[in-house]
Amino acid sequence: VTIAVIGCGLIGASIAGGLTRAGHTVWGLDRRDLSELVERRWLARQVKSEELPAARLVVLALPPDAICGALSRLPFAPGQVVTDTASVKVPIERAAMALPPEVAFVGGHPMAGDSRGGVEAARPDLFQGAVWVLSQRAAAGPRRQVEELVGELGAHPLTVDPERHDRLVAWTSHLPQLLATCLAAELEAQGDPLAEQLLGPGGRAFLRLARSPFPLWQEILSSNQEAVEAALAAVTARAGQPPQALAEDFAAAQRFAARLLESAVNWAPARKDST
């Protein structure tokens, strides 16, 4: 199958490399020159948007706003299946309503990445063992086609309602990112050179998130702003309690973390950022 990947950064290049390894013909579309990815044989070739209609499946691996723009501008062909990788799903689903009815849209979100970002951090096995959300709103046939590709990348497809997805990732992804960035920014502002050295393994893993880039995250946080604000308020309220009042919170948190540990055991371990 010929697959066109639009946007060949961390996620797009990793998808391209993985699907090429799985035996597909993968085209890349990007403003940047992609000859290095072609030389690496992660891409069959770089194409222009005029050629898109010849692909069977199109993957939009761009920041959310650019995906919305691409959905309204690119020359999709009847019978094509279009999927995306954005961290927010409701705004993308809304933009996808502008597609002609013969073009099938399957919203997607791979729960994998690397806070370093960029094509330099890309690798064909980035999604190995990761959950890959696919939208419940998609028609069953096209969704099965995308599920197959997701499986070939070593990921676990999981069908989720877009609203439920966006509400949950506010807690599981967007708020942790926001807190890590703000904590690291505060430490940077204080300028005590000892701070880095007084990080244990947990704080170090948390603050590694602070490498993430602003342009992408501004879009993500803006498109899910209400949910992120609610999550921040709820966590702050709990954290503001006096320490001796936290017994139930610690107990509940331990129950959650124990299940988290279990799910990591049942599945292939999620890839860790390399330091």
Added chain:
Amino acid sequence: VTIAVIGCGLIGASIAGGLTRAGHTVWGLDRRDLSELVERRWLARQVKSEELPAARLVVLALPPDAICGALSRLPFAPGQVVTDTASVKVPIERAAMALPPEVAFVGGHPMAGDSRGGVEAARPDLFQGAVWVLSQRAAAGPRRQVEELVGELGAHPLTVDPERHDRLVAWTSHLPQLLATCLAAELEAQGDPLAEQLLGPGGRAFLRLARSPFPLWQEILSSNQEAVEAALAAVTARAGQPPQALAEDFAAAQRFAARLLESAVNWAPARKDST
């Protein structure tokens, strides 16, 4: 050298195992039966407090409140060097002032651990590559003795003023713990079974902290409450900004994270919790 380790949980048992491997005679003192650690040859034997005066060096690997109690109650001998491993240093230094002047105290804090806690998670190489804070208030001779042991455990001794230490770990350790616990508690309260599956690698690493036990952390958070509250307020204020206003915070956070990455490259990588 004969070393007595008081409290043989995660930290104490790991110290015992590591120092035994380095050729020392290590005694264990605990309310629990330690025969398993003796069988494993991490300890030479379990002793009672009456025997403590015969040890050259005493390591208090207990929760903060218990360390303060032990400092005022145990039969230390003139010429002994006493060190501890608590995550807060100012209250411990205050308690250590009650020691007889011929007993040398060297406050310590290994920046390593495992959120699972408990002797089951202990391992002799737990401290490999980790920073191990030693108090600037200690006399040079005794501090050098502790530094030597720290080096034998594979850790990097770092002399820090206790007040500066406590102020910094409020940001680098105590606030991340508090936020991870409160976020996990909130997710547990919401009860959506999809939450665990919608965690990417960053959020997963962060929420692994939520396994930490309440009794220990109540003491840590209580003894550093003012600094933790200030850190929470500062981070919350930054995080409450609208997304488009966060450009400078992301830029500062990236500078901090880049240095963090560098320090991880220069030193042996900090041990990760195993999942």
